[in-house]
Amino acid sequence: MNLFRVLVIALCFISMVMTGQRVYQLSGRVLDENGILLPGASVWMEPYGVGVITDASGVYRFRQLQEGEYRLQVAFLGYRTHIAEVQVSGDVVKDVRLEPLRQTLEEVVVTDDYARRRQQEQSLAVEVVGDDFIRQYQGGSLMQSLARLPGVGSLDIGSGQSKPMIRGLGFNRVVVVENGIRHEGQQWGADHGLEIDQYAVERAVVIKGPASLLYGSDAIAGTIDLSTADVPAIGSLGGVWDVTGKSNNRLVGNSLLVRGRGQRAYFSVRGTFTAYGDYHVPADSVDIYSYRAPLDDGHLRNTAGREANGHLTLGWLGQQFSSRLHASVVSSQSGFFANAHGLEPRRVDTRLHDASRRDIQEPSQQVWHLKLINRNEWHTPLWHLEGEGGYQRNVRHEWSPYTQHGYMPALFPDTLGFASDLERAFDKHIVSGNVRAHYVGYERLKLSMGMSAEHQVNRIDGRNFLIPAYRQTMGGVFAYGRYQLHGAHWLHAGVRFDAGVISSEPYADWFPSPVVTGSDTVWMYLARAPELRRTMGSFTWSMGYHIDHESWSLKANLGKSFRMPIAKELAANGVNYHHFSYEVGNAGLSPEVAYQADGLAEWRGRDVAIGITPFVAYFSNYIYLNPEAAHDRLYGNGNQVFTYEQSRVLRYGGEWHMHWTPVRSLTIGAMGEVVVSRQLSGDKQGYTLPFSPPASLLMSLRYAPLVNGVVRNPYVSIECRMAAPQNRVVPPEEKTPGYQVVNVGIGGDLTWGERSLKMSLQVQNLLDVQYFNHISFYRMIHVPEPGRNVVLNVSIPIFEINNKLSMCFVNQGK
Structure with a gap:
């Protein structure tokens, strides 16, 4: 290491001597509108493309600068990004004063101008949040945290699993993207959660509306675009330990992050482990159809679980070319509520399950998800090229004691290739890739073209059949453009073509059943699914218009979206023990097509911000x-x-x-959402759709005083979520009463020197109210939502090293 430092110093000295030019320093302070120093602000300098973070005194400093003109971009949470041109011909001191940002969504804050840029790129409604938001509203899963956003919900399976919902639609109608690659698991099942580590997510972008144009089939309701492992500052090396505790299910979560960067190369390593017990509901029993199952002290037996995840990111940032490699493994084991699996709620061994709150008995599931992603970018004067390639493997096993149903043998035979308690198993392999080209040669025209492709192979195993093994290949090409008419007026338009083929394998029972033919009875292995092959394709399009002024914005968009039927919809033929139903597919289903109009009107004044995002959608052939x-x-x-x-x-x-x-420092907020659905044809004409969320309103009060001492960025918040009764249901779906739930929170940063410890404390369901979420997985068997839950999250900086010599190396190397 000493030899390396000597070489760096020598290179800097030789470079200065050879150039024969003097070098200077640019420094200054970053302050808010009241003149209070802002430590931790990011300062980015062009054309060198390097950045620094202001120190504990709010001071930034760039050394070894040659004479010339530079551009500074200064950003801080809750303030408008400031851009300044600086002429350097000697040592320069440049102070920067930031203006507060009037946020349109309380607590939804993102650093720099990324959120603004993403909102300008779309004529749809876009929400952008950072890791601070996710940790402040941390629930049992990532989607429970994002459900704080208007129009976003989560279909929860216990306390540790959930699926994303946008405007009441989910499953294969919402695309989840992680680091540029579509996340693929077993998302068709309500009991299959999202295999993503919420500690690793550093930014989430939610696009509400038909996003098939850019993201392909399945983005019919919207897209959730997740990013992990942001690029560290030059010459930095640091570690952060995130610790979480929850009272309701006795969860203990730990996530350790270590990352660093030299000049061009950087790395990030994260390990996460969480464990939790059976969660508590404010009830002493639940009604499972005709049987009332008692609960031991209000705990849902066998809902404990554990999760262990690992992440590695390696990256290289060049002047024209950059590349990064993401590798992650997410593994979990969790139990299913023992009284709500199959039709044997009376046969549950309560003494075994209630002996421990943290053990995992059958029925249970084990999930393992591997993801490898390579992202590359190449910049030229006229084009910006991007591409991703990825490989995923999703392995899921569901376990339950063998129980004879129908004509299954009383004793499980030992001649089969799977264990008697393996209820179902899925092994899915996915290879995918994307290529995009952005034309940047004309300031008023932003043109993007690209293509994507994906191949899936899903194998099955176990004693119970629901969907067949299948192969699926999809691909699409698109062109999308934004044209600046004048000033802040932008016109959007695009077109896309997708095609895909899905082929499923035949399946026959592993046990014989009697078949009556005339006067004879023959025992046969019944065929449950024939061989199937379907090829589909569709054009989709979108056109929009938006105006983005400093204090107000308007958006309008009209688009067509498309979704291929999945294997379950085409070829299911079996018992879904989680839903107490026998599901049958339809091989003649046509691709789902929707036409949707979206709007946005937003005004941001000095003390008031108000906005509305309406939509109307027509499905010509909705699958249900x-x-x-x-x-x-x-x-x-x-x-x-x-x-x-x-x-x-x-x-x-x-x-x-x-x-x-x-x-000053006090914000009163209100956010509401409503979705109305109506079937216009079919057997259920006049009814709504299953799992339609009720109208809801979130009232909030937040006090965040400005202080500049040991405690910084403190806040105290209280909010009340009110949901209307959901009386519009589809039989046999039951109605759900309305509810009111109060949550409180407090948090802030404790600083010493240049380090800052972030803390947030929530009390969810403060009054321990018994209520039912209409889109919850267990709502159909009258299981209420979790009771009072105290959540503590602490982010502890373990160490931080900044190598100032690297700045010299970078600047002189340019």
Whole structure:
């Protein structure tokens, strides 16, 4: 290491001598509008493309600068990004005073101008949040944290698993992207959570509306774009330890991050481990159809779990070319509520399950998800090229004691290739890639073109059949442009073509069943799924217009989106023990097509911000599960039969928000959302859609005083979420009463020297109210939402090293 430093100093000295030019220093302070110093502000300098963070005194400093003109971009949480031109012909001192940013969404804050840029790139409603927001509202999963945003919800499976919902639509109608590659798991199942480490997410972008143009099939409701492992500052090396504790399910979470950067190369390593017990609900029993299951002290037996994750990022940032490699493994083991699996709630061994709050008994699931992603960027004077390649493997095993159903043998045979308690297993391999080219040669025209492709292979195993093994290949090409008409007026337009083929394998029972033919009865291995092959394709398009002034914005968008039917919808034929139903696919389903109009109107005044984002969508052939009068007798004890059908559907609604700052540091907020759905054809004409969320309102009060001492950025918040009753249901779906839930929070940064410890404390469901979330997985068996939950999250900087010599090396090397 000493030899390396000597070489760096020697290179700097030789470079200065050879150039024969003097070098100078640019420094200054970053202050707020009241003249208070802002430590931790980011200062980015062009054309060198280097950045620094202001120290504890709010001072930034660039050394070894040659004579010339430079551009500074200064950003800090909650303030407008400041850009200044600086002429350097000697040592220069340049102080920067930032103006506060009137946020349109309380606490939804992102550093620099990234959020503004993403909002300008879309004529749809876009929400951008950073890791501070995710930690402040941390729930049992990433989606429970993002559910704080208007129009975003989560379909929860216990306390540790959840699926994203946007405007009441989820599953394969929402695309989740991580580091540029579509996340692919078993997202068709309500009991299959999202295999993403919430500690690793540093930025989340939520696009509400038809995003098929840029993200392809399945983005019919919207997209959640996640980024992990932001680029560290030059010459830095540091570590952060995130610790989380939750009272309701006794969760203990730990996540350790170490990252650093030299001049061009950087790395990031993270390890996460969480463990939690059975979660508590404010009830002493739950009604499971005709049986009332008692609870031991309000705990849902066998809902404990644990999770262990690892992440590695390696990157290289050049002047024209940059590349980064992301590798991650997310693994978890969790139990299913023992009384809510299959049709044996009475046969649960309560003494075994209630002996420990933290053990995981059957029924349970084990999930392992591997992800490898390579992202590359190449800049030329006229073009900006981007590309990603990825490989994923998702392995899921669901375990439960063997129980004879229908004509299954009383004793499980030992001649099969799987264990008797392996209920179902899925092994999915995904290879995917994207290429995009952005034309930057004309200031008023932003043109993007690209293509994407993905190949999936999903194998199955286990004793219970629901969907067949299948292969699926999809691909698409698109062109999208933004044209600046004049001033802040932008016109958006694009077109895309997608095509795909899905082929499923035949499947027959592993046990024989009697088949009556005339006067004879023959025992046969019944075929559950035939060989199937479908090829589909569709053009999609989008056009929009937006105006983005300093104090107000307007957006309008009209688009067509498209979704290929999945294997479950085409070829399911089995019992879904999580839903107590027998599901049958429909091989004749056509691709789902939707036409949607979206709008946005937003005004940001000095003390008030108000906005509305309405939408209306028409589905020409919406795919849904239709309950039949028939009941299955072969594979279960009378499960009702559900078949996949299509109908015309109209959906409309929107979100609104208002925030008022009557005095400095005090913000009063309100956010509301409503979705209305109506089936226009089919057996359920006139009804709504299943799992339609009720109208809701979130009232909030936040006090965040400006202080500049040991405690910085403190806040105290209280909020009340009110949901209306959901009386518009599809039989046999049941109505859900309305509710009011109060949450409180407090947090801030404790600083010493140049380090800052971030803390947030929440009390969720402060009054321990018993309420039911209409889109919750267990709501159908009358399981209320978790009771009072105290959540503490602490982010501790372990160490931080800044190598100032690297600045000399970088500047002289240019």
